[in-house]
C-alpha cells in the first residue's frame with residue numbers, strides 16, 4: 372500500500388545531531404533550535420504532508436494535468452492541498468520577516484520541503500520553485516518590485532516560475548533569443564520558453580514569471596542576458612490585480628513521469644516585464660535561484676527515494692516467498708539476504724543523502740553571515756545535486772525490484788516513483804553540466820584548493836573518530852585515492868584539453884561516494900554519542916549498522932570511479948563519429 376510517513380526522527384537526527392553538531396544555534400543566530408521546537412514544527416508539517424498532500428499523489432499521476440484554451444486543469448485535491456500548505460504558513464518558514472516570512476535558516480525549512488516533495492512530488496514543484504523565485508527577487512530586485520511582489524509570493528497568494536529554457540537553448544543558455552524592448556518604466560518581453568514548470572494554473576491568484584531575455588544591442592552569449600519579472604496578471608500601483616498580461620501557456624508536455632505537474636510551453640507577446648538587477652547580469656541573478664533549486668532537486672531526490680523505500684519495506688515485510696538457509700518454513704522476502712541487501716542499500720544511501728542535502732543548505736545559511744563558507748557551499752552544490760539525483764535513480768529502481776513483477780505493473784505505485792524520479796538528473800542542470808561545473812569552476816578554477824580543504828577536514832575527522840582501525844584504513848585509502856586523482860587532473864588538463872570533460876562524471880561520482888563515507892563516519896559518531904544519553908538504542912544502533920554497511924558496500928566505489936577518471940579521454944574520444 373502506497374502510504375507516506377515523513378521520517379521526522381531521521382530528519383531531526385540528520386539536521387540536529389549530525390549537521391548541527393550542536394552548534395547550529397550559535398552559527399545561524401537562530402535561537403529556537405531545541406529538539407522540542409523542531410519536533411513541534413516537523414510533526415505538524417508531517418501531518419499536512421501525509422494526510423492532505425500525499426493522498427493526491429496517485430491521482431496526480433493517473434489523471435494528470437490538462438490544458439484547454441490556455442487554462443490548465445489540475446488533479447482533484449490539489450487546491451485543498453495548496454490551501455492547507457499556505458494557510459499553515461509552510462511557505463513562509465525561511466523567508467524574509469520584513470515581508471511576512473518567519474526568518475528561519477533554510478536548513479530548518481529543508482526537512483519540511485522534503486516532506487511535501489515526498490508527499491506529492493509533482494505538486495511540490497510549485498512550492499519549491501516559488502521559494503527559489505522569492506530568493507532571487509529578495510536578493511536582486513528593486514525596492515519597488517520587492518514591495519509589490521515579495522509579501523504576496525511569501526504568503527503563497529502568488530507563485531513563481533523560472534523561464535530559462537528555449538527550444539535551441541537548454542544547457543547552453545548563451546544562444547537564447549527572447550527579447551526585451553525598453554518601453555517607459557517597463558520592458559516588452561517577446562519570445563517562447565519551453566518546459567516551464569507550473570507555468571500556468573489557477574491554484575494561486577497570480578503567477579510571477581522570472582524570465583531571461585536579451586536587451587537590444589546586448590553583448591552576445593551569456594554576458595548579454597538580463598532577468599525580468601513578468602507577472603501573469605499585471606498589478607496596479609496599490610498592488611491590486613489589474614489586467615491580464617500578454618503571455619500564455621500554449622501547451623503542456625506529455626511526460627514519462629510527474630504527470631501531475633504542469634510543464635508548459637510559454638509564449639510571451641510584448642508582455643509587460645520589469646528588470647531585476649543590472650542589465651546583462653541576468654545569469655548572475657538567476658544563479659541565486661538556480662543554486663537554491665539545485666539543492667532543492669537533491670532534496671527531492673531524497674524525498675522520492677524515501678517514499679519508494681518505505682513502500683518497498685512494507686512490501687518486503689508482507690510478501691511471503693520461498694524459504695532461507697536458516698529457516699525451513701516459508702518466509703517474508705525481507706528475510707532473504709539479497710532482499711535485505713536491497714533494502715539496506717536504500718536505507719543507508721538515503722540517510723547519507725539526507726545529511727548531505729542538509730549540510731549543503733547549512734553551509735549556504737552560514738555563508739550569509741560568514742562569506743568564507745560560500746566556497747564550501749559552492750563546492751558541494753554540484754555534488755549534492757548530481758550525486759543524490761543519480762542515486763535516486765538506483766534507489767527507485769531497487770524499490771521496484773523488491774516488488775518483483777508487482778513493481779512493474781502500475782497498481783502498486785512503485786513504478787510511479789521510478790518514472791517520477793527520472794527527471795531529477797535532467798533539470799536544473801543535467802548531471803553532465805553539474806560535473807562540468809565541479810571539475811571546471813569549482814576544482815580546476817580554484818587550483819584544487821577548496822577540494823584540498825575538504826579532504827583535509829575529512830581526514831582530521833577520521834583521525835579522531837570512534838570507529839575501528841579497518842574502517843579508518845578504508846577511509847584513508849579513499850582520501851589518498853581522491854588526492855591522486857586530483858593531482859592527475861591538475862597535472863594533465865593543460866596537455867590534454869578533453870581530459871576535464873572526459874573524466875568529469877567519474878570525478879563527481881568519486882567525490883559523492885567519498886563525501887558519503889565522511890557522512891557515514893559522522894552518522895556513527897553522532898549515534899554513539901546519542902546512545903550515551905538516549906533510551907532509543909534501537910534507532911541509533913540501526914544508524915550505526917546502516918552507516919557501516921555504506922562503508923563496506925559503497926565506499927569502495929571511490930577507487931573504481933577514481934581509477935576510471937584517470938584513464939582520461941583516450942578511448943573515449945578516439946573513435947570517429949561515423950563508427951557510432
Ligand SMILES: Cc1cc2nc3c(=O)[nH]c(=O)nc-3n(C[C@H](O)[C@H](O)[C@H](O)COP(=O)(O)OP(=O)(O)OC[C@H]3O[C@@H](n4cnc5c(N)ncnc54)[C@H](O)[C@@H]3O)c2cc1C
Pocket residue numbers: 532533534535536540541542543565566567568569626634794797798799800801802803804807
Ligand atoms: C519536466 C521538466 C521540467 C523543466 N522545468 C524547467 C523550468 O521550470 N524552467 C526552465 O527554464 N527549464 C525547465 N526545464 C528544462 C531543463 O532545465 C532542460 O531540459 C535541461 O537544462 C537540459 O537542457 P536540454 O533539454 O536542452 O538538453 P541539452 O542541453 O540538449 O542536453 C542533452 C544532453 O547533452 C548533454 N550536454 C549538453 N551540453 C553539454 C556540455 N557542455 N557538456 C557535457 N554534456 C553536455 C546533457 O548533459 C544531456 O545529456 C525542464 C525540463 C523538464 C523535462
